[in-house]
Amino acid sequence: MFPEKGADENEVLAELEKKTEKDLTFDSGKILGSMCTYPHPFARKIITRYIDRNLGDPGLHLGSREIEYETVQMLGSLLHLKRAHGNIVSGGTEANILAVRAFRNVADVEEPEVILPKSAHFSFLKASDLLRVKLVWAELKKDYSVNVKDVETKITDNTIGIVGIAGTTGLGVVDDIPTLSDIASDYGIPLHVDAAFGGFVIPFAKALGYDLPDFDFKLKGVQSITIDPHKMGMVPIPAGGIIFREKKFLEAISIPAPYLAGGKVWQATITGTRPGANALAVWAMIKHLGFEGYTKIVKEAMELSRWFASELKKIPGVYLIREPVLNIVSFGTKELERIEGELKNRGWGISAHRGYIRIVMMPHVRREHLEKFLNDLREIL
Template sequence: MQERGRSEEEVRSLLQEAKRRDLSYASGRILSSMCTSPLKVASRAFCDFLETNLGDPGLFPGTRELEERAVKAIASLLGFAGAKGFIVSGGTEANITALFAAREAAKRSRPEVIVPETAHFSFEKAARMLKLRLIKAKVGEDSTVLVSDVERRITSSTVAVVGIAGNTEYGAVDDIAALSELALEHGLYLHVDAAFGGFVLPFLKELGFPAGEFDFSLRGVCSITVDPHKMGLAPVPAGCILFRDAGYLELLQVESPYLTQPRQCTLLGTRSGASAAAVFAALTFLGKEGYRRVVERCMQVTLHLREGLLSLGMRVHEPWMNILVFDHPQREALAGELRARGWAISRTRRGEIRLVIMPHVKKEHAEQFLRDVEEAAEVL
């Protein structure tokens, strides 16, 4: 660190110089991210609550109430307003928290958790931290987990089964209803990772798109991860973990002497009240009607892209939600050409090109993208 501080202008100019090198969602060129520009009202709320710390909630009872109200609103969206939980830093923390609770509840000497092989890498982290053996169940052609394979892998050491409602690569939704039945039959904990799908599926259904059950309306579902910093349009960091039964939270608690609350259940100690305020602001500002409109627009752009890519002769996976995967015989070269033209795209593990159509991707961006795909395919 330098000895003497610099002026505020100098600091700001250093920051701006760094920021100029970043991509921006507003350019419409980021087609690889599950995050987007947060709503203005949520960003303002975040700034207004910067100094709050929900690790010491007795100091910030107003902020704590905003968190409770935000959690309750998300819980009611996901089928059970009585579910309990917290605003956390994101899907990774939420998934770790869920598996931690499942492990504590089951108390097995060699605990195992069964996840679909498509599960997000946060489960690898959770398994290593929690000393859980990660058992990967096979998925079918449509990239949803084969429930028969999950069942085959259940042993006396299984402490949890995980289903995904909107997987990272394809947006595919596992048959959570069947997993719920399986969990009930075997007395197992079922966690649903709806980090992306939690703010999409409830609205898709209302818009008339096919969308299966995935939430607490299914009796076997014990916990759900959902990320407000993805399709919830809140600023990063904002995830949410919800438990059907508050008893699971008690399993996580430790004494927190010298703070305003005697026990703490969250993984983090000091944690941002700004995130909770921002999530509350986003939910309150948009309401269900606003989120439905956001999802509708994303789906319109997704379907427009799908049509365009099909007419260019690409092999396109049928989208489950606003994630579009397509392929070309020279996929490597095509991906390179698109990146060279300034598009941030990602690839699936199988190598296909993957696009996430977030609200910052407008129809005009989609049209430019299609023109570039056409040109790029011609020069291959």
């Protein structure tokens, strides 16, 4: 019910505190199955300070618009692109929708199809529904990466794009993007890489010496990349990123927005009014942590994943779905539903809806949390 009279701030806050008691918090160490994390304290400061900035009306907030542009350039440079075209958006879902929309508009075929791995994120289902683009699913290999041969056999005159994944949602698997890029180039079809999760992991993991394939604009078939700062970038939600190699893709989805203070401006994003503060926080975090800072975060997460995987292997009845590629470890057991239920009863923020339990080593996950989790798992088993 809409209240007739306003209440005292403290009263409202107290009610909120009570109602959110049910929420798990990242600093409790209990959330093990999320790709988000406790935002970096510096990013919080930025959000609070610039909370009123609206990137949907860049004429009012010219400085913020320039910062978004610089942020897109910095992300582009991380992904080996000299001049990037894109936006800071609400997340991986919006970024993937924009990529499919751009490919569809540029291709202009009557019955458009996108080929994507069976491991792709469900955001592509939304893209398909919204954009009336048919999804053509490619099989996975035994290692859960996409079968590139199957991708090639599924190309038709209606194919407007191919999707590869750099860090799958379930297992953190990185597809063979170099081969997908070759196929895409040979057939003259744009390749979109969904690196919503891997974008803020793979560049740093590679620098640490982890053996991972190239996945970015170094590969000439790659035309767009989703990269989410609100996952491993440690920026508060919402902060996603869509980066295009060529301006034509951004232009193909840009709509004139004539009434705004900046005069006639063009909007490519799905959202109109959108938070400038989050884009500023991406900019600030990249400046603050730099390549070195992110590498340190990724180093810890990767090492913790390998340690956790080796501990899981020691537990009878537990098996890894596959060796971890990035900082995600997924495992199965007998009676998975019962185990999941009991772990949840003990307060663990995990899920087993994919047929296995997935642990994401986000920056808030520490070894002591995992030790407690392993103890609980052993006891329940």
